Amino acid sequence: MARTDDCGAFWENRYRETERMWTGAPNELLVREISSVGPTTALDLGCGEGGDAVWLAARGWQVTAVDIAPTALERVRDAARATGVAERVTPMCRDLACGPPPGEFGLVVAMFLHSPVGMPRGEVLRAAAQRVAAGGTLLVVGHSGAPSWQPRTSPHTRLTTPDxxxxxxxxxxxxxxxxxREMYEAPMSRPNGQVGFRVENALRLGRPV
Structure with a gap:
């Protein structure tokens, strides 16, 4: 496995290469599953440019948004300020292979936490689950297949099912x-502008009180 510092360099370079990598909108499954949950504290693992973190903060959550790429976190700060929720979003540059930040959270989310280099995903998820407070929620969403127009995904990206x-x-x-515990087809745009899909998976767990 590649060293985790390779992971940091990989993602920082990815973000620096483009003005905007993601749309800024929250993931639809997060919106569907969490809209009815009363806001407390949330931990967003691999937050990217902050679409999910800002959406949560706008609904009253106090969010710790963690990513390994400083450029991504600058965009989180910009998005939080632009939305008026900067006081409810704490961006944190951290290598999750070294463990999540301390504390307990009412919600821990890992939305598409995949990396082609240097991330022990299973270890990261187990450590993150220990940060869920009693009565809290763990939501993990990931890829189960390559985009429909590609014959395969990166050999370094492990595709998963909820099981x-x-x-x-x-x-x-x-x-x-x-x-x-579900798998579903998510629509996505092909490079030529046509609509394709990708098979995703979602697992939501509740910690007993």
Whole structure:
């Protein structure tokens, strides 16, 4: 496996190469699953440019937004200021391979936390689950397939199912409720502008009180 410092360099270069990598909109599954949850504290793992973190903050959550790329976090700050929620978003540059930030959170989200280099995803998710407060929620969403117009995805990106993620979490989440376990097709734009899709997976767990 590549060193985790390679992971930081990879993602920082990716963000520097483009003015905007993501749309800035929150992930639809996050909106669907969390809109009805009362806001407390949230930990956003691999937050990217902050679409999810800003959406949560706008709904009253106090969000710690973690990413390994400083350029991405600058965009999080800009987005939070532009939306008027800067006081509710704390961007944090951190290599998750070294563990999540300390504390407990009512919500921990890992939205498409994949990396082609240097990230022990299973270890990261297990450590993150330990940060979920009693009565809190863990939401993990990831890729289960390549885009429909590609024959395969990167050989370094491990594709998962909800059962794979549950197995990775192992005894860390023993006794937790499984509130969502699904695979679904998400529409996405092809390079030529036509609409394709990608198979994704989602796992939502609740920690007992």
């Amino acid at each position: 794979d993620v549950l197995a990775e979490l192992g005894t860390t989440v023993r006794g937790w409720s499984v509130d969502l």
